[in-house]
Amino acid sequence: MIHAISLRSAITLAIFVMAGxxxxxxVTHGMxxxxxxxxxxxxxxxxxLGRAFCTGWFWVGVPLMTLSFYLLMVLLSWEPISLVIPxxxxxxxxxxxxxxxxxxxxxxxxxxxxxxxxxxxxxxVAAG
Amino acid sequence: xxxxxxxxxxTLVMVFVMVVCATTxxxxxxxGMTQIGPVSLTHDGxxxxxxxxxxxxxxxxxxxxxxxxxxxxxxxxxxxxxxxVMPAGALGYVAVTLVGVFAFGETVxxxxxxxxxxxxxxxxxxxxxxxxTTAVMEAAR
Numbered sequence: 001m002i003h004a005i006s007l008r009s010a011i012t013l014a015i016f017v018m019a020g021x022x023x024x025x026x027v028t029h030g031m032x033x034x035x036x037x038x039x040x041x042x043x044x045x046x047x048x049l050g051r052a053f054c055t056g057w058f059w060v061g062v063p064l065m066t067l068s069f070y071l072l073m074v075l076l077s078w079e080p081i082s083l084v085i086p087x088x089x090x091x092x093x094x095x096x097x098x099x100x101x102x103x104x105x106x107x108x109x110x111x112x113x114x115x116x117x118x119x120x121x122x123x124x125v126a127a128g
Numbered sequence: 129x130x131x132x133x134x135x136x137x138x139t140l141v142m143v144f145v146m147v148v149c150a151t152t153x154x155x156x157x158x159x160g161m162t163q164i165g166p167v168s169l170t171h172d173g174x175x176x177x178x179x180x181x182x183x184x185x186x187x188x189x190x191x192x193x194x195x196x197x198x199x200x201x202x203x204x205x206x207x208x209x210x211x212x213v214m215p216a217g218a219l220g221y222v223a224v225t226l227v228g229v230f231a232f233g234e235t236v237x238x239x240x241x242x243x244x245x246x247x248x249x250x251x252x253x254x255x256x257x258x259x260x261t262t263a264v265m266e267a268a269r
Contacts, residue, residue: 027202028210036207036264040138045203052202092215099211106261107211110253117250118215124243125221 009079013087016071021095023064025102030057086123093119132258135207139259142204143216146197151223153193160186208259215254218247 005013034051037044052058075084096115099105107115129137161167164184167177181187204213222244228234236244 024214025210028205031202031206032262032264034206037203040141040203045199048203048206049199052206058202092218095214096211099209099214103210104262105209105211106258108257111211111257114250114253114255114257115211115215117246117253118218119250121243121246121248121250122218122221124246125225125240127239127243 005079005083009075012071012075012078013084016068016075017088017091017094019064019071020068020091021098023061023066023068024095025098026057026061026064028099028103030055030061033057082127085126089119089123089126092122135259139204139208139212140255142200142208143213143219145200146204146213146217147219147223149193149197149200150217150220151227153190153197154220154224155227156186156190156193160184160190207264209261212254212257212259216251219251222247 031052034048034055037048072084072088092115096107096112100107160181163186164177164180167173201213201217225236225240225244229236
């Protein structure tokens with residue numbers, strides 16, 4: 001049976017996806033600003049994490065991801081989980097668009113194909 | 129080892145750590161909350177649920193794994209593309225399905241197996257692209 005989603009839920013879903021993606025993009029930008037650890041050794045990674053937590057972009061991202069999580073809880077109280085979680089797979093497409101146009105990552109055709117397959121796959125798995 | 133290959137290997141190692149931490153953390157959280165039982169949405173019920181969660185060893189181990197996921201995610205994003213790491217993280221769905229089948233003997237529907245297969249092929253495609261396509265700052269020594 002097709003479940004009709006209300007306008008209120010559709011808008012909340014859009015804000016949930018946008019806030020989550022913008023939050024993750026902000027954190028990614030912050031991590032790039034912090035600079036990668038030279039080696040994957042405890043000392044280098046600890047120093048990196050120290051720099052990362054002092055990055056402003058990290059603290060821009062965290063409230064956005066918190067808002068996204070809160071909206072997920074709200075959505076789950078309005079709509080069936082079998083609709084909300086598969087719909088949240090849209091984050092893969094929105095996140096990739098953000099990575100391409102905001103972070104200026106080079107998203108080629110192969111990566112787009114992979115992202116779309118993952119998006120459909122996650123929606124199917126999450127639908128149960 | 130060439131820079132490109134080294135980058136790919138360390139990215140895959142960190143994605144593996146991410147997926148293991150997230151899957152283990154989520155599974156332990158589920159196990160811990162099942163042990164606690166349903167939390168009623170009343171003041172007393174929420175307080176009791178919170179105290180029970182905070183005194184559960186399983187929940188604390190789950191939290192440690194989820195912190196491990198967050199830190200490994202932050203670390204890999206310091207050099208790798210978000211559009212590379214994010215889809216690769218979906219391997220968690222595959223891991224959860226395999227754990228369900230082989231550890232708990234769960235039955236998985238053909239539709240779910242189709243989803244798992246699509247995720248695997250999608251991650252394989254993404255894995256064929258370069259993990260890093262933007263300039264990355266060198267760490268301050």
